[in-house]
Amino acid sequence: MKKIIIGLFALSIFTNTAKAQNTEGRALPSADLKTVEGKTVNSSKFTNDGKPIIISFWATWCKPCKKELDAISENFEEWQKETGVKLIAISIDDSRSSGKVGTDAKSHGWDYEIYIDQNQDFKRAMNVNNVPHTFIINGKGEIVWQHNSYAEGDEDHLYEALKKIAKE
């Protein structure tokens, strides 16, 4: 009996914290990233003139990540026209493959801002477990939406969420 009660208690705490887990209003954490050319940029300075930003964590060796970025790329012009969005792709490649991040992105023809998070400081600050992991930042610079992993058609859900956030 006692065990059941304690179990229920634990469960209800969990659901409570789940309620509190709303990411609404969270500002972008600060971490130093590198551009493909080797310049240093701090993540807390990401802005898009009051319009939303998509932040997508990926790696050159991650096939689902590239599928997602390719799928977005196909309709990205329309997304930009509709919402003014910009996409920041954060590569978590280490020095084994970080040299190929720029070439990979260019050969895919992506119109994204690309940064390298070589020792995963930004990944840790954003609490990312695995790639792909995608966030939407609203016009006020707050993290308001996130999604882990990629399945076919997820880009449509991302676009729906983006349109809603752009209107707010």
Added chain:
Amino acid sequence: MRKIYFRTIKVTALLLAVNYSNISFAQLNLNNLSNLNVGEVHGNFQADAQYYIPDSTIGADPAPEKMLMNGFANIIYTKGKFSAGIRYESYLNARQGFDSRYQGNGIPYRYATYKADELEVTVGNFYQQFGNGFILRSYEDRGLGFDNALDGIRLKYEPVKGIYLTGFTGKQRSFMTQGPGIVRGFDGEIQMNETFKKFADKKLILTLGGSFVSRYQKDEDQTLVLPENVGASAGRFKISRNNFSINGEYATKINDPNAANNYVYKAGEAIFLAANYAKKGFAVSLSASRTDNMNFRSDRTASVNNLLINYTPALNKQHTYNLLSFYPYASQPNGEFQFSSEVNWKIIKRSEHKLDITFNYSGSNDLDTMRLNPSTDSTLQGYKASSYFMGEKVLLRDCYFEVNQKFGKKFKMSVIYAYQEYNNKFLKGASDAGSVTIYSHIAVVDMTYKIKPSRAIRVELQHLATKQDKQNWAYALVEYTINSNWFVAVLDQYNYGNTHKDGNGNYDKRTHYYNVSAGYNKNANRITLSYGKQRAGIFCVGGICRQVPASNGITLSITSSF
């Protein structure tokens, strides 16, 4: 009896009271506290539990505990320029394949950071890499059980725009404890275009960096006089102009006799060079490195992946398909000469018939060295380099060709062919004549068909053909994405070509390694449940490898970010 009831009621009442205060706290947190600006709490969570079923056909040993579980949660508090965090880790007990020194529960990671605009101070644990990592990389890969976080003090300072200075001192994590050595380091980087107005609008972008790392460990050796302070230094550059870029790094380490280099007093050295050309739809990259005696640890007696201070990147292509990474390469800090070349070309750009190809050729050899005669080698150098180029021994060759084609909006396909040569004797110590060098041909076909906007079926077929080791393997996977939340997958890896026979002349090693899994995804939460067999082998991700034993059982994984 009655007493017990009363006690139960009391406990319930107490718990409910705590719980309600908790609810109101949660609401308070959402509605009011954010306005009061007391900061924010965020984090992530992961747990992997496996129930083990012994299986003699694949050599899966029983786990005495029957079920093993690893888990962790990161909790980060931020308020303005201040942030602090902890990671609670639990290994009850460590899953098979993880080092058994991961045991019990604890908070091996905690830190506090304050960042004013140009100055950042961290006390507690931190991860840090200098340059490409040749003399310093403290890093984590939780899935592989790798964590060599530093514990100490770190300062980062940007005195002038474009000049970045980092200094630290700390001790390294070794499983649930710390290593004996003290590690200190300093790094400076200058971004010329940001620092000097003259360069600001130039097309040429130039960044230079230099670093120094030193380890102190007391010499308690009875026979040898070991250096207590071992210093390593490195210099690096990166230049880009329009579509071209070149970057390189050179590192040296003074004599550092340790268990990994058989206590030789030779100095260490590493050089790395990479060049890239990329325009929209087309890219070429070339890289090469030479590493000699660069095993650097904060405990000179440590082995395998424990207490590594630095990292020498492997340059071969990182594979994720199962049979392509069947014989994985790990970089050889004691000595290797590596090269890699890759071409990416998007031939058809129209989105519905997109066609792109990737070609990669990479490899690694030993160094051209000469063993010194111990009777004349008075300074215990061990060996010397005969030339600066590669030795005759091939460690790895990987020739890889990939085509990706889209057929309309619904169907896409990848076809890969690779030829690999793998020095099993040098890399894994194989002595059996039939598997000293493994030559394998691998083919992969990966097809995705989109049934509805969020419903898709993916089929992966792979084949590995070799006359060495365990001979031929076939692999098939079917993955069905039901909607954006649910997926199911079935796979089988079949060692159909194994020619091993039992006493009666029957093929007894033609084993199926099957696996069934289902998963649920929503926002930043993911739950997967799988049942199946896992073959023994080395698994590598991000340059770190670990030996995984054969296992059979049910695995539950949960990840969440909040």
